[in-house]
Amino acid sequence: MKKILLVEDEKALSLLYEEELEREGYEVVVAYDAESALEQIRKEKFDLIITDIRMPGRDGIELIASIMGLRKDIPIIINTAYQSYKDDFMTWAADAYLIKSSSLDELKNKIKELLEKSSS
Amino acid sequence: MIKRFGLQPLSFSLESSKEMVLLSIIAQSFFQPFSLDDNLLVILTALTSGTGVGFNRALLFLKEGERLQARMWLGPRSPEEAQAIWSMLSTPGLGYAEIVEHNRELVERMMETLRPKLKLLSYNLDAPEVKIPALAAKNQEIILVEEAREEPLVDDNFRNFVEVDSFLCLPLVAKNEIMGEIVVDNGITHAPITNKDIELASLCALLAGNYVYTTHLYKKVLEMEKMAALGEMAAFISHQLRNPIVTIGGFTSQLLHRPCDQEKCQRNLAIILQETKHLEDIIFKISHFLKITIKELRPIDVRPILQSIIERPDLKLKAENKRLILRQAEELPKILCDPVYFEEAIVNLLDNALDVTPEGGYVYIRAFPQNRKWLRLTIKDSGPGLDEKMREKIFTPFFSTKENGTGLGLLFVKRVMEMCAGKIEVQSKPGHGTLFKLYFKISEEKVKP
Numbered sequence: 001m002k003k004i005l006l007v008e009d010e011k012a013l014s015l016l017y018e019e020e021l022e023r024e025g026y027e028v029v030v031a032y033d034a035e036s037a038l039e040q041i042r043k044e045k046f047d048l049i050i051t052d053i054r055m056p057g058r059d060g061i062e063l064i065a066s067i068m069g070l071r072k073d074i075p076i077i078i079n080t081a082y083q084s085y086k087d088d089f090m091t092w093a094a095d096a097y098l099i100k101s102s103s104l105d106e107l108k109n110k111i112k113e114l115l116e117k118s119s120s
Numbered sequence: 121m122i123k124r125f126g127l128q129p130l131s132f133s134l135e136s137s138k139e140m141v142l143l144s145i146i147a148q149s150f151f152q153p154f155s156l157d158d159n160l161l162v163i164l165t166a167l168t169s170g171t172g173v174g175f176n177r178a179l180l181f182l183k184e185g186e187r188l189q190a191r192m193w194l195g196p197r198s199p200e201e202a203q204a205i206w207s208m209l210s211t212p213g214l215g216y217a218e219i220v221e222h223n224r225e226l227v228e229r230m231m232e233t234l235r236p237k238l239k240l241l242s243y244n245l246d247a248p249e250v251k252i253p254a255l256a257a258k259n260q261e262i263i264l265v266e267e268a269r270e271e272p273l274v275d276d277n278f279r280n281f282v283e284v285d286s287f288l289c290l291p292l293v294a295k296n297e298i299m300g301e302i303v304v305d306n307g308i309t310h311a312p313i314t315n316k317d318i319e320l321a322s323l324c325a326l327l328a329g330n331y332v333y334t335t336h337l338y339k340k341v342l343e344m345e346k347m348a349a350l351g352e353m354a355a356f357i358s359h360q361l362r363n364p365i366v367t368i369g370g371f372t373s374q375l376l377h378r379p380c381d382q383e384k385c386q387r388n389l390a391i392i393l394q395e396t397k398h399l400e401d402i403i404f405k406i407s408h409f410l411k412i413t414i415k416e417l418r419p420i421d422v423r424p425i426l427q428s429i430i431e432r433p434d435l436k437l438k439a440e441n442k443r444l445i446l447r448q449a450e451e452l453p454k455i456l457c458d459p460v461y462f463e464e465a466i467v468n469l470l471d472n473a474l475d476v477t478p479e480g481g482y483v484y485i486r487a488f489p490q491n492r493k494w495l496r497l498t499i500k501d502s503g504p505g506l507d508e509k510m511r512e513k514i515f516t517p518f519f520s521t522k523e524n525g526t527g528l529g530l531l532f533v534k535r536v537m538e539m540c541a542g543k544i545e546v547q548s549k550p551g552h553g554t555l556f557k558l559y560f561k562i563s564e565e566k567v568k569p
């Protein structure tokens with residue numbers, strides 16, 4: 001089973017993503033801030049990371065930079081409410097930049113696509 | 121040995137040369153608040169005051185679209201009025217501010233009857249045949265008209281309006297663009313217009329052209345700032361609203377499309393309700409922020425207000441395991457503000473300060489008179505401090521370092537300070553905490569013991 005790390009500080013929203021992604025057949029680990037996300041990455045191996053950009057403590061962009069430093073081969077999806085960060089070159093390092101939507105189809109499709117690419 | 125001189129020479133000595141007086145009048149206008157009408161009035165004053173260039177009257181045109189439109193006329197209407205004004209203006213020791221003030225009143229008084237007449241003095245600069253006075257602006261050249269009665273190039277309407285034979289047309293130009301025109305004459309004394317008058321007047325016209333130009337630029341900048349703020353606001357609102365909307369949408373879609381047991385249905389509905397409340401809260405905060413208006417500044421006694429603020433339960437809860445310390449002078453003068461907004465502003469700052477202060481840290485709030493005019497209130501936290509980039513941004517709308525911050529808190533404080541005619545300064549360095557300094561105007565009224 002593919003393992004996804006979800007970094008999302010909004011409790012209700014992370015619950016939604018967790019349930020929806022588990023239904024798709026993934027194992028989901030939730031981290032509520034960047035620090036604990038990094039801790040998880042050091043401890044376990046993930047197939048994909050989904051992260052928001054602005055969170056308490058270290059922000060998502062820094063997190064991505066740190067993850068890239070730790071493990072370069074994990075695909076990263078930025079899933080955020082902030083459209084404006086799309087132009088921030090730091091976010092270019094991510095494999096996809098999605099704007100949060102109440103339909104999770106785009107997110108699910110992106111996850112599938114990236115996982116297929118990385119396993120091939 | 122040192123000698124001291126005031127920054128603004130307030131009166132003109134009658135022995136100073138015309139050039140000196142003219143330059144000093146115009147230079148002093150830079151001390152005045154930025155207003156196109158006032159600055160143009162200064163130029164017209166410089167052109168007409170007996171101690172300046174010394175024309176009797178000056179008529180100002182501004183370019184509006186493709187038209188040159190008369191806007192303001194300064195000068196006496198009759199020899200008697202002229203006599204009264206000139207004797208008043210040549211009072212020894214009369215300051216620049218008084219002259220401008222006098223002229224402002226004169227213009228306002230005259231404008232009532234003049235406005236309909238000035239409205240008729242409007243020229244299309246794109247017309248195939250442009251007459252004087254507009255010709256000077258169109259060709260960007262100074263035109264001296266003598267024996268206007270005989271001159272076919274002079275517009276009849278204009279001739280009838282000024283009722284004078286000799287006048288000087290000064291185009292106002294900046295960056296090769298026509299801004300307007302000033303027409304000066306000696307309609308009262310009928311003194312001849314000399315070459316020296318023309319030289320000095322052209323200097324005034326040069327400055328006036330640039331005044332108009334910078335005012336246009338300034339307006340554009342304001343417009344752009346407004347648009348930028350609007351854009352930021354739209355971005356902020358859209359991402360503030362997006363999280364709750366996505367949550368509501370997502371859980372509703374689960375309810376609609378998938379069978380779920382009673383417990384899960386209840387849970388989803390509870391989440392939806394909670395997010396709806398969150399949305400309401402965001403909307404409330406935004407509208408609350410947009411609504412700040414202080415109708416009347418009142419003398420308020422800050423001592424009891426500050427004391428009650430630090431005893432507020434919400435702040436006390438936040439200050440758990442931290443220390444919130446109030447230090448204030450035994451006696452404080454009253455300040456000018458609105459008590460409700462004052463309290464909200466201070467609570468906002470303390471709230472931020474407590475948020476960033478780690479456990480065991482301190483937040484100080486101090487209130488002491490700075491001098492006879494200002495009361496200084498400072499709030500210091502022992503948080504991580506701000507780097508230069510953040511320091512620049514803290515007052516921008518919707519900038520926030522907090523997870524659920526609206527980015528309106530400090531802006532609110534700033535707006536309140538502006539409305540109380542006070543000042544706010546911030547001092548901060550990474551690793552050294554942040555210090556906010558608020559200066560409030562002291563009210564004349566004394567605090568009764």
